[in-house]
Amino acid sequence: MSALIELSGIVKTLKGQDQPRTILGGVDLRVEPGESVAIVGRSGSGKSTLLSVLGIFDRPDSGTYLLSGRDISRVPERRAARLRSAEFGFVFQRFFLLKHLTAAQNVAMALVNGQGWLPRRERRARVLAALDRVGIAHLAKNRPTKLSGGEQQRVAIARALVREPRVLLADEPTGALDAETGTLVIEALHDATNRGCGLVLVTHDRDHAARMGRILDLADGVLTERVPV
Numbered sequence: 366m367s368a369l370i371e372l373s374g375i376v377k378t379l380k381g382q383d384q385p386r387t388i389l390g391g392v393d394l395r396v397e398p399g400e401s402v403a404i405v406g407r408s409g410s411g412k413s414t415l416l417s418v419l420g421i422f423d424r425p426d427s428g429t430y431l432l433s434g435r436d437i438s439r440v441p442e443r444r445a446a447r448l449r450s451a452e453f454g455f456v457f458q459r460f461f462l463l464k465h466l467t468a469a470q471n472v473a474m475a476l477v478n479g480q481g482w483l484p485r486r487e488r489r490a491r492v493l494a495a496l497d498r499v500g501i502a503h504l505a506k507n508r509p510t511k512l513s514g515g516e517q518q519r520v521a522i523a524r525a526l527v528r529e530p531r532v533l534l535a536d537e538p539t540g541a542l543d544a545e546t547g548t549l550v551i552e553a554l555h556d557a558t559n560r561g562c563g564l565v566l567v568t569h570d571r572d573h574a575a576r577m578g579r580i581l582d583l584a585d586g587v588l589t590e591r592v593p594v
């Protein structure tokens with residue numbers, strides 16, 4: 366069976382101020398359904414660049430990217446946008462919630478963009494189920510200003526999960542949170558893998574990385590598996 370994600374020899378060069386810099390110099394990565402992977406590495410090592418290739422915001426200069434066995438290395442933007450909304454959920458350090466909407470309405474926004482309008486009752490059920498999965502169904506009617514940072518991030522995770530993505534990509538999702546709140550957020554992300562969702566988490570936090578199935582180090586443009594000690 367094909368892997369959920371299979372990157373082989375991914376090269377990405379970015380135009381620097383003086384000369385182009387190779388940020389990813391032959392990255393290999395395999396992620397199976399339901400698997401969680403932490404990507405660690407020093408600031409500037411290319412972790413966010415790698416996530417933007419994984420999320421098809423960016424295309425590799427060379428190498429191949431197979432998503433569930435389909436080669437999407439060089440898909441045009443229209444198809445990339447469709448794949449992004451159908452197959453991926455994204456969580457960032459900043460929550461990007463709309464302040465004038467409730468938690469439930471923020472989550473529902475993800476259903477509007479991807480699939481047109483679902484019948485109201487089904488939309489409601491899906492939104493509440495997603496909020497429930499991250500433990501905050503009781504806060505559905507609160508606006509972001511009435512929520513803590515950790516609660517806001519869990520709304521953002523519910524928004525990422527509501528379309529049942531195959532892959533969840535998270536870039537420093539606990540960067541703006543204290544340690545205890547961060548742990549709740551990591552648990553919420555990790556729970557998504559119970560349903561077969563693949564999770565790629567970029568983090569500086571060793572404890573959070575250790576909760577993932579594997580830890581991969583990005584250094585000098587390549588990923589290496591960190592052997593557990």
Ligand SMILES: Nc1ncnc2c1ncn2[C@@H]1O[C@H](COP(=O)(O)OP(=O)(O)OP(=O)(O)O)[C@@H](O)[C@H]1O
Nearest residue numbers: 379380381388406407408409410411412413414415
């Ligand atoms: N659009 C761009 N054009 C040119 N260089 C860029 C661009 N985006 C990022 N870079 C450079 O590419 C390198 C990798 O950046 P990236 O954001 O992927 O690192 P990172 O590992 O996510 O760092 P951090 O841990 O600080 O978030 C950095 O040296 C950065 O300055």
Ligand SMILES: [Mg+2]
Nearest residue numbers: 412413414536
């Ligand atoms: Mg980054």
